[in-house]
Amino acid sequence: MSCAQTFADYGLRSIGYGARLLPKEGYDLCQQAVLIGSGMIWNLYFGIVALFFGFFLANAVALARASGNPWLRKPAEWFVFIFRGSPLFIQFFMFYETFVLLPRVGIDIPLGFATITVETGWLTKAWAGAMVVLCLNTAAYTGEIFYGALRAIPKGDLEAADAYGITGWNRFRRIVWPTMMRLAWPAYTNEAIFMFHATTLVFFSGFPAFQQKGDALYYASYFAAKTFNPFVAYPIVAAYFVVLTVLVISLFGMIFRHLNRHVPQNTRSRLKYRPQIIR
Amino acid sequence: MFSSCADPKALEGLSWFLCYLTTGKHLLFLGSFGTVLLLLAVTAPVALALGFGGALAARSALAPLRWLGRVYTAMVRGVPDIVFFLFVPIALDQGLEYLRHRVKCPDWTEPIRKGSDFVVCPAAKLPLSSAPEWEHQVYAFVLAVIAFAIVFGAFAANVIHGAMNAVPKAQLETADAYGMTPRQTFRRILVPQMWVYALPGLTNLWMILIKATPLLFVLGIEDIVYWARELGGSKTTGASAYPHGDWRVYYFFVLLCFYLGMTRLSEMVFARLYRRLSHGQATLAGEQMRKADK
Numbered sequence: 301m302s303c304a305q306t307f308a309d310y311g312l313r314s315i316g317y318g319a320r321l322l323p324k325e326g327y328d329l330c331q332q333a334v335l336i337g338s339g340m341i342w343n344l345y346f347g348i349v350a351l352f353f354g355f356f357l358a359n360a361v362a363l364a365r366a367s368g369n370p371w372l373r374k375p376a377e378w379f380v381f382i383f384r385g386s387p388l389f390i391q392f393f394m395f396y397e398t399f400v401l402l403p404r405v406g407i408d409i410p411l412g413f414a415t416i417t418v419e420t421g422w423l424t425k426a427w428a429g430a431m432v433v434l435c436l437n438t439a440a441y442t443g444e445i446f447y448g449a450l451r452a453i454p455k456g457d458l459e460a461a462d463a464y465g466i467t468g469w470n471r472f473r474r475i476v477w478p479t480m481m482r483l484a485w486p487a488y489t490n491e492a493i494f495m496f497h498a499t500t501l502v503f504f505s506g507f508p509a510f511q512q513k514g515d516a517l518y519y520a521s522y523f524a525a526k527t528f529n530p531f532v533a534y535p536i537v538a539a540y541f542v543v544l545t546v547l548v549i550s551l552f553g554m555i556f557r558h559l560n561r562h563v564p565q566n567t568r569s570r571l572k573y574r575p576q577i578i579r
Numbered sequence: 580m581f582s583s584c585a586d587p588k589a590l591e592g593l594s595w596f597l598c599y600l601t602t603g604k605h606l607l608f609l610g611s612f613g614t615v616l617l618l619l620a621v622t623a624p625v626a627l628a629l630g631f632g633g634a635l636a637a638r639s640a641l642a643p644l645r646w647l648g649r650v651y652t653a654m655v656r657g658v659p660d661i662v663f664f665l666f667v668p669i670a671l672d673q674g675l676e677y678l679r680h681r682v683k684c685p686d687w688t689e690p691i692r693k694g695s696d697f698v699v700c701p702a703a704k705l706p707l708s709s710a711p712e713w714e715h716q717v718y719a720f721v722l723a724v725i726a727f728a729i730v731f732g733a734f735a736a737n738v739i740h741g742a743m744n745a746v747p748k749a750q751l752e753t754a755d756a757y758g759m760t761p762r763q764t765f766r767r768i769l770v771p772q773m774w775v776y777a778l779p780g781l782t783n784l785w786m787i788l789i790k791a792t793p794l795l796f797v798l799g800i801e802d803i804v805y806w807a808r809e810l811g812g813s814k815t816t817g818a819s820a821y822p823h824g825d826w827r828v829y830y831f832f833v834l835l836c837f838y839l840g841m842t843r844l845s846e847m848v849f850a851r852l853y854r855r856l857s858h859g860q861a862t863l864a865g866e867q868m869r870k871a872d873k
Contacts, residue, residue, distance in 0.1 A: 381839070382835075382839065384842075385838065385839045385842035385843070386790070386835050386838040386839055386842070387789075387790040387791070387792070387793045387838055388790070389790075389793040389794060389796075389804070390793055390804070390831060390834050390835055390838060391835070393804065393807075393808075393827075393831045393834075394828065394831040394832065394834075394835055397811075397825070397827040397828035397831055398828050400825070400828075401825065401828055497658075497659035497660070498659075500659045500661050500662070501661060504661070504797050517659070517661065517662065517665075520662075520665075521665060524665070524669065528673075528697035529692070529697070530665070530666050530669040530670055530673075531670065534662050534665060534666040537658075537659075537662050538658040538662055541658050541659055541662070542658060
């Protein structure tokens with residue numbers, strides 16, 4: 301079978317297009333690279349969507365943590381402690397089992413004038429259930445990063461804002477928030493890389509791969525189990541992730557330069573890649 | 580375990596739970612917490628030693644050794660660690676079996692990789708297929724520990740390498756001026772002062788190591804995740820003397836609390852350790868302590 305044919309069959313296998321069955325013979329390099337690459341679609345989907353929603357949630361968490369009101373601060377502190385203090389792997393299991401326990405027919409919410417039925421079945425699927433966990437998890441880690449940056453905003457910047465009569469929402473939008481982003485960005489870059497790496501855990505942690513639609517590592521372990529040869533499939537995953545990491549670094553580096561465009565050239569710090577490993 | 584548990588159907592409330600939680604399988608579950616702690620206890624020093632070696636190699640004057648150190652520390656970056664956890668045990672297992680195969684069965688002519696199979700002669704199997712079950716368990720655990728140590732050693736090497744560079748140059752130059760040899764400077768000045776710079780990074784690494792332990796489950800070890808899934812699943816009256824519904828979520832809640840407790844405890848221990856190490860150091864924390872003592 302030619303490589304083009306393999307690509308047509310398995311290029312979009314992870315989202316349900318192409319051949320129905322996974323390859324049962326051959327297991328050549330082309331087959332492995334194509335199928336594992338198709339699995340990367342899931343990793344990209346999980347990483348990008350979780351980072352997007354997590355970003356907004358993290359801003360809320362950071363502001364709540366810095367708030368003087370204990371009713372806001374305490375829940376935010378507990379949220380961060382629980383999601384940063386426990387393994388993501390356990391969180392996946394825990395949420396999955398909770399979602400499974402939800403009634404299959406949905407939950408009825410009486411609104412007085414009408415009753416709406418909230419469907420819950422979709423939460424046990426990986427695309428939604430794992431996404432909830434990843435969003436909350438990245439929100440906790442990112443919230444902590446943003447909180448640290450918020451506390452590191454130079455006092456002079458705030459005093460200058462006061463002197464100009466910029467207060468309240470205006471001060472936050474024009475002074476505090478941009479500075480917070482600028483200070484937090486290098487650490488946030490690492491968090492983003494780390495988030496993409498964490499997406500490989502999804503299909504190893506309770507969430508079933510429906511019709512064998514899984515992520516890159518899912519297919520890699522499939523090949524490793526079939527061929528008893530870890531020296532091909534895993535290096536392919538590793539290569540894909542190295543490329544992904546480089547892409548993330550260059551994209552975030554562009555944003556970092558944009559955030560720093562007003563800072564004098566010689567005092568700019570460079571974006572450094574210091575990965576964390578696991579959560 | 581208790582004699583009062585002989586007839587589970589007659590039990591009520593608290594005594595039912597006491598009996599339920601002390602069945603043979605639950606004792607294995609409790610024992611698997613020991614497995615996790617053992618993994619931490621073995622991996623942490625080995626990874627630290629590997630990291631120290633890696634950092635030394637990366638500083639070495641000998642070029643090949645330096646490259647080896649650099650490659651080792653760079654190896655784990657950019658790739659999800661779970662890939663290494665899946666890769667290293669299989670690769671090690673096949674490597675060891677291959678070596679034993681070459682030694683024990685020199686007249687075996689068939690190829691080892693037959694299509695999609697990995698075949699070595701029966702005498703080279705690790706552990707032997709006739710070995711008792713516990714040997715297989717221990718072997719799998721040892722492979723897991725090696726995988727953890729290699730991955731975390733690379734990160735520790737990174738941290739320690741940075742810490743060695745962070746020791747103020749003036750300290751080393753003073754040692755030189757007093758006529759110490761490079762070896763003496765290293766042992767008496769660099770290493771004792773390095774730890775305070777390495778500690779924040781190593782603390783972080785320890786927290787990450789704690790949170791990586793559930794991955795033992797992925798490696799097929801009967802750890803706490805395995806037992807939580809096994810015991811929590813719903814049990815019917817026929818299959819078990821203690822029938823219950825789907826309790827996995829409660830089991831995982833216990834695991835969550837276990838990990839949160841471990842994290843909290845480690846935070847407290849490291850805070851104390853940091854205070855002790857800062858004593859008399861040329862850092863901000865050390866200076867504050869000196870002023871407070873006066």
